[in-house]
Amino acid sequence: MNEQLQPLKKQPRAGKAGRSGTQDDIVYAHIFEAILEQRLAPGTKLSEEALGEIFGVSRTIIRRALSRLAHEGVVLLRPNRGAVVASPSVEEARQVFMARRLVERAITELAVQHATAEQIADLRQMVNDERDSFSRGDRGAGIRLSGEFHLKLAEAAKNAPLISFQRSLVSQTSLIIAQYESGNRSHCSYDEHTQLIDAIEARDATLAVDLMMHHMDHIDSKLNLDEESASDDLHAVFSHLLQTKKPGRPTAKL
Amino acid sequence: MNEQLQPLKKQPRAGKAGRSGTQDDIVYAHIFEAILEQRLAPGTKLSEEALGEIFGVSRTIIRRALSRLAHEGVVLLRPNRGAVVASPSVEEARQVFMARRLVERAITELAVQHATAEQIADLRQMVNDERDSFSRGDRGAGIRLSGEFHLKLAEAAKNAPLISFQRSLVSQTSLIIAQYESGNRSHCSYDEHTQLIDAIEARDATLAVDLMMHHMDHIDSKLNLDEESASDDLHAVFSHLLQTKKPGRPTAKL
DNA sequence: CCACCCGCCATTGTGTACAATCGCGGTGTT
């Protein structure tokens, strides 16, 4: 249980208060990234003390980060029993996807109305980054970036509550993808993202929404959400009950 | 430093094992209620130490409660400068209402499909409570209960992310109503709620959604969201900037 | 031999002390 996550020591105050500055955000971002990259498997226990030692901060900071992660649904906080990486059930995954369809449709319509040229340029840049990550074979970064694409799109919709909800949904989706994806394909195929941007730039709401809905279809058609997950995978089936024994072992390959 | 917070007096410390849950929940609920009842005006500073003394708990607990309130959007947390009661701008209010239309439509459709007889009975009970509150003249409780009605409806939709989002939206809506309502009328007219329940019980999705959308229309038609808020009301206009000078003064009557 | 009970240990929950930060008011200079 010594440092596997060595890199992060306390940053001198170089970062300014606005952005990645505070320690909370650093810890949050690192844990989140580790979960997406599956360095932390679903069900893994997240001990406050261990994390505090790893990041060189006190439990107070860790606790805040975990609380935030819990609110976004990627970590489960069990009273008196510590935090574990969430392991969404198939039913939970379905609920998340249903909500996402709803939100993505609205976001797309609003983005068509409100997206600025600069935002569209940013979106294109993000798709490039995403493609690069996948071509580098960096699956975790790819999943994260494709999530950030959808989040950026939400920003273009100019509706703060929707952005916040979308952040939570994207986080959970990323976790679900990391957990359930039948690893044969790219996740959010970036060409779908490109087409979507084109439709938004052309201010074609009907087309954009249509593309987005198909995009959603593609995403969950790539997942193994259809009750097949029972066979080789007792761990995943019960991982929401266990508090995890040995984090060292990558429970299941799927 | 003058106690206008005293209605929430400190629970004798022996009884801190409140049935309604952990101390956090108690503090959270009390502050939330105080905000809705406008005992805490928008912009009022929420000092951790003062609150801690009032509730007889340490700043740790207060901090968690404030953090939760901040996440739901009824409290604004300014780094190094403390927490204040949120004062949603007209634009923010519009965004909340737009998001609510979206979510309420989806919730209504889902509730028509999934609501159980027991849930419908619960809903009717809540409408009764709501009516009682208004007839008692307890405006704050009325606003809160009508919010809880919509939240209960969300539970009937059986979609966890939507429930969580709805909780946040309802909280903010309640704050907006408390802030902007032209006090001449009941807020969520409870007969609209009753009709809605009837439609859901009859499993008439079209009617239910229609009623819900009209209900939304009625709610924001009762608000003064149409830029009239500029005249008598410098305080409200800038309250998101100030940290509040004297909480003793009920900034504006509206 | 198995099951139940009890006490120990690990981990989280809470309170509190201390450090850092920000706003504000006093003071000096132009």
Place this chain on the structure above:
DNA sequence: AACACCGCGATTGTACACAATGGCGGGTGG
């Protein structure tokens, strides 16, 4: 007289110490 700078007080941010809770294993009785 007005502006700017500096030190002070108040309040939040962080760390840590202690209390409480729950799990787990040893031990004992049936």
